[in-house]
Amino acid sequence: MSMLQIRNLPDELHSALAERAREQSVSMSEYVVRLLRRDLARPTIDEWVAEQRADRTPSRHIDVVQTLDEVRMDYDPDERTQSEAPENRSTRP
Template identity: 55%
Template sequence: MSNLQVRNLPDDIHSRLSERARRLDMSMSEYVTRVLRADLDRPLFEDWATAARRAGTPRPIDTLAAIDATRDEYDPRPPAP
């Protein structure tokens, strides 16, 4: 496993990350890894738009899943024990 060091992280962001991790009962490292993984699991808009143009037909959108995913992004639930 690799390490990542973030330089010049503003104090307010550090405080908010720390508080969020504490509220979710996880280490800051675990929380930041979760945030990064969630971001990287989403395609970039440019990639999505290019794929949609190539397909030629619009894909149906699962609205309920999109709402649930967004809700989880803003209010993540800790993993089940």
């Protein structure tokens, strides 16, 4: 097994890593290995973009405004009716 040494690690970063490792009941080395594995398991931005460009499957159209309205209605059903009523609109100078 290889070894990795990190020099000039800022104190606040070291403390944050130590705290996260403690929270998960693992050593800091194990925690950092997990972070590295998780990061390396994902494609880089360049790899992801190349994959998306190579994918020729037709994409479906998503009506973003309608989707946001639906989510807003789920979150706060009264918000939609309040924002549509002219007397409830706030006016800023």
